[in-house]
Amino acid sequence: MSEIKKFMFVNRKAPYGTIYALESLEVVLITAAFDQDVSLAFVDDGVYQLKKGQQTKGIETKNFSPTYRALEDYDVEKLYVMKESLDARGLSEDDMVVPVTVLSGAEMGALMDQQDVVLSF
Amino acid sequence: MNSALETCLNVASGGEILLIEDAVYAATIGSAFEARLREALGKFKIYVLQPDLDARGMGDRLIAGVTTVDYGGFVDLTITNNSCQSWL
Numbered sequence: 001m002s003e004i005k006k007f008m009f010v011n012r013k014a015p016y017g018t019i020y021a022l023e024s025l026e027v028v029l030i031t032a033a034f035d036q037d038v039s040l041a042f043v044d045d046g047v048y049q050l051k052k053g054q055q056t057k058g059i060e061t062k063n064f065s066p067t068y069r070a071l072e073d074y075d076v077e078k079l080y081v082m083k084e085s086l087d088a089r090g091l092s093e094d095d096m097v098v099p100v101t102v103l104s105g106a107e108m109g110a111l112m113d114q115q116d117v118v119l120s121f
Numbered sequence: 122m123n124s125a126l127e128t129c130l131n132v133a134s135g136g137e138i139l140l141i142e143d144a145v146y147a148a149t150i151g152s153a154f155e156a157r158l159r160e161a162l163g164k165f166k167i168y169v170l171q172p173d174l175d176a177r178g179m180g181d182r183l184i185a186g187v188t189t190v191d192y193g194g195f196v197d198l199t200i201t202n203n204s205c206q207s208w209l
Contacts, residue, residue, distance in 0.1 A: 016176050017143030048146065051178040058172025058191075065178075090151010090182065 005116040006037045011046035013121065015064070016056070021049045022064050024121035032074040039078035039115075040071075041108060042100070046121075047085045050096045068098045082108050125208040126154065130161050139168045139190070139198055148174075150182045162186045170195060 009028050013020040024040075032038050042050060049065070056063040071077070079100045086092060086102065093102050103111065112118055126147050129138065138161075140148055147154040148169045161167060162184075171189040174180050183189065190198065199205045 014143045014146065014177070016173075045143075045146075048177060053178035053180070054176060055178070055180075056176040059176045061176065063176070088153050089146070090149065090155075 004035065004037050006039070006114065007031050007117045007119065008039045008041055008112060008115040010041045010043060010112075010118060010120045011049055012044040014045040014048040015054070016059065016061055020121040021046070022062075024119075025064060025067055027119065027121075028071070028076060029074060032071075032076050038076045039080065039111070040076070041112070042079070042081045042085070043108065044082075044085050045089075047081055047089060047091060050079075050081065050098060050100065051091065052095055052097045054097075065097050071098070080108060080111060127157070129208045130157065130165075133165065135165070136202060137166045137168065137198060139170065139195065140173075140187075141170045141195075142173055143177075145169045145173045145177060145179060148184050148187045149179045150184055155184060158184060159186070168194070168198065 009024050011021060011024050015021040028038060028040060050068060054063050054065045079098060080103050081096065081100045082105060083102050084105050093100065126144060146152055147158055148167065158167070166188065168188045168190050169183065171191055174183065174189065
């Protein structure tokens with residue numbers, strides 16, 4: 001078995017308007033399937049991905065927000081949300097669809113420094 | 122967020138504004154654009170596409186004074202206005 005690396009996926013885009021959020025989720029699941037150490041960071045508009053109450057029937061697009069709740073089944077349990085990004089959008093931890101760890105920008109930066117691989121979406 | 126809405130508001134002298142897709146976030150309480158949008162409400166009628174608001178889970182935090190429309194309402198707006206300009 002090859003060594004386990006620390007992967008961080010940095011999500012900075014809102015869901016649905018572009019394909020980035022969904023593509024990130026796909027790669028997260030693939031990476032987790034290879035038994036890697038996966039964490040997800042939600043920064044800037046990326047925090048909108050975790051907003052509770054998404055109802056996509058009207059735009060005839062798959063609602064992928066429930067997938068974040070399934071991540072723990074893939075042993076992906078490290079979800080970090082940047083506080084400044086929540087604040088700037090009138091959101092709070094209570095608005096998130098899954099339990100998350102809220103970090104300051106400085107704390108987020110420190111965590112990024114610890115990664116072997118950082119992938120941006 | 123890009124500068125499309127900011128430029129639209131600075132350039133437009135009248136007419137109606139419909140926010141679709143990710144632009145709907147600008148019409149939500151707590152967004153960085155809230156103050157600018159409230160100010161613009163004095164000058165323009167502003168609409169958001171309800172299905173885009175619902176998809177993003179933001180239906181319960183629309184700024185008061187902004188009007189929601191469905192796809193049929195979107196079509197009506199393209200008819201009742203002389204021209205239609207997309208701010209990509």
